[in-house]
Each structure stands twice: as C-alpha cells, then as structure tokens.
Amino acid sequence: MTEITGRTRVFAILADPIAQVKAPQGLNRLMAERGVDGVMVPLHVAAADLPTVVAGLRATQSFGGAIVTVPHKTAIVPLLDAVSDAARLVGAVNAVRREPDGRLVGEILDGAGFVAGLRAAGHDPRGASAYLAGAGGAANAIAFALAEAGVGRLTVHNRTPARVEDLFARLRRLHPALPLASAADPAGHDLVVNATSLGLRPDDPLPLDPAGLAAGQLVAEIIMQPAKTPLLAAAAARGCRTHPGLPMLEGQLALMADFLRMRP
Numbered sequence: 495m496t497e498i499t500g501r502t503r504v505f506a507i508l509a510d511p512i513a514q515v516k517a518p519q520g521l522n523r524l525m526a527e528r529g530v531d532g533v534m535v536p537l538h539v540a541a542a543d544l545p546t547v548v549a550g551l552r553a554t555q556s557f558g559g560a561i562v563t564v565p566h567k568t569a570i571v572p573l574l575d576a577v578s579d580a581a582r583l584v585g586a587v588n589a590v591r592r593e594p595d596g597r598l599v600g601e602i603l604d605g606a607g608f609v610a611g612l613r614a615a616g617h618d619p620r621g622a623s624a625y626l627a628g629a630g631g632a633a634n635a636i637a638f639a640l641a642e643a644g645v646g647r648l649t650v651h652n653r654t655p656a657r658v659e660d661l662f663a664r665l666r667r668l669h670p671a672l673p674l675a676s677a678a679d680p681a682g683h684d685l686v687v688n689a690t691s692l693g694l695r696p697d698d699p700l701p702l703d704p705a706g707l708a709a710g711q712l713v714a715e716i717i718m719q720p721a722k723t724p725l726l727a728a729a730a731a732r733g734c735r736t737h738p739g740l741p742m743l744e745g746q747l748a749l750m751a752d753f754l755r756m757r758p
C-alpha cells in the first residue's frame with residue numbers, strides 16, 4: 495500500500511463477524527498493483543446498525559464504496575439508490591459504489607466471480623448439466639450466473655425447499671428455456687456445486703450424499719476455509735475432479751475493483 499494522504503479514497507468491507515474476510519488483502523494488493531491511491535478497511539457492523547453506517551458512508555465524500563458480506567447482503571438493498579438487474583433478481587448485493595453525488599449503487603458479483611474462477615481453472619460450464627446444493631444468497635447468485643454462462647440444465651437442492659421454488663420462479667423469468675429440477679441426488683450431473691455454508695465448521699454434515707458422486711464429475715466448493723472441505727475430500731476419493739472455494743473470490747477481485755472504479 496502507498497502512503498495514506500488527504501487524497502486517499504477510502505473503501506470498506508461491511509461484515510459481522512469480520513475477522514475472516516479476505517477481500518481487503520486482495521483489493522489492497524490489486525490497488526497497489528494498479529497504482530490507485532485508495533485503501534480498503536474492515537468495518538465490523540452489527541445488523542441493527544447497518545442503516546446508521548450506510549447513512550454515514552453516503553455522507554462521506556472520500557468514501558469510494560464497499561464490499562458487503564454476511565449478514566448484510568440482502569438487508570442493504572433497500573438502503574441503496576439503485577441496484578443492477580441481476581442484483582434485483584437475486585435480491586442481494588455484494589458491492590456498493592458511491593457516486594460523486596452521494597448516490598449508492600449496488601451490484602452482485604458472487605456468481606460472475608464463481609464462473610470466472612471455474613473458467614480460469616479450465617472448466618467452461620457452457621452446456622454442462624449442473625447440480626447446486628443451497629438456495630441462499632451465494633447459491634442464488636451462482637444459479638443466475640450458471641444460467642447466464644449457458645449450462646444445459648440445472649438441478650437445485652436445499653434444506654428449505656420453498657427457497658428453491660422461489661429461486662426457480664425468478665430464474666424462469668430471465669431464462670425461460672433452461673430446464674430446472676429439484677432433486678437431492680447429484681448423480682448424473684457434470685458439475686456439482688456446494689453453495690451452502692456446510693463445510694465451514696469441522697462438525698458440519700456433508701451438503702449432499704457422496705454416493706451420488708463418480709469419476710467424470712467436477713465437484714466445486716464455495717467454502718474457502720478449509721481449502722479442502724470434507725466434500726472435496728469425499729469427491730476426490732470417488733475419483734471426481736475438484737475445484738476449491740478460493741478461485742470464486744479471486745475471480746471476483748478484478749470485477750470488484752472495476753465496479754468500485756479502483757483506477758488511478
């Protein structure tokens with residue numbers, strides 16, 4: 495990072511908890527590489543205090559924007575002045591830019607980052623049959639991005655089935671020709687994605703039954719810590735190719751920096 499001066503633009507990441515976040519390291523490094531006079535700092539903000547903090551950031555003229563993560567991604571949407579079409583359909587944002595006039599504009603980059611990470615590892619999802627475990631914020635973003643990337647069909651499974659139906663209703667509006675199914679078994683899918691939060695804690699159950707995994711499938715994670723989740727270990731043991739969670743963030747860094755106008 496270059497020296498912080500009176501001209502330095504301030505970016506933030508809003509989260510609770512905050513200690514585990516990885517975007518500041520990545521974006522501060524990227525700003526240094528690009529020669530941007532900016533810094534990203536962690537802001538530990540409880541859910542109840544989000545409106546107060548957003549009002550303060552809106553009024554802060556040296557504030558360039560924020561990365562937004564758990565638990566604020568959905569709650570922040572009504573506090574913004576505008577969101578992209580994708581963010582409106584997903585119902586969440588993970589990046590907010592402050593325009594010079596103080597307007598706050600939101601975008602969701604999780605899904606695009608996931609697909610960019612897959613492609614960077616040589617896996618193009620176009621035409622693939624895809625299975626997604628989860629229907630939360632990250633899963634919604636990934637479902638739209640996989641549809642956008644041209645998967646041939648999409649199966650979704652979630653602990654709370656109503657969230658799958660809700661996701662399908664929104665997906666059908668944008669991608670009416672994409673075949674959608676709700677099923678627990680990942681067998682017979684080229685690409686299997688864990689987009690639940692299961693795998694973060696050592697005692698978590700697996701997000702899906704590994705009996706449905708076989709050689710020829712690619713099993714992808716969004717959990718970044720640990721890098722080798724129990725699901726990826728089970729998939730590798732059954733001869734599957736695996737794709738860890740970190741590339742989803744790496745794939746997003748350039749997208750985040752461009753959206754936040756981190757340029758000299």
Ligand SMILES: NC(=O)c1ccc[n+]([C@@H]2O[C@H](COP(=O)([O-])OP(=O)(O)OC[C@H]3O[C@@H](n4cnc5c(N)ncnc54)[C@H](OP(=O)(O)O)[C@@H]3O)[C@@H](O)[C@H]2O)c1
Pocket residue numbers: 564604627628629630631632633652653654657689690691692694715716717718739740742743
């Ligand atoms: N790699 C990356 O760049 C990246 C980016 C974004 C998020 N993430 C990670 O993705 C994870 C999910 O984030 P999110 O924002 O999507 O969270 P979220 O909106 O709270 O969704 C959590 C999902 O996990 C499911 N789930 C949670 N506990 C479960 C359990 N005990 N049994 C079965 N299903 C369970 C939920 O099912 P229900 O609907 O039934 O509750 C839901 O589908 C987080 O761990 C986050 O760190 C990674």
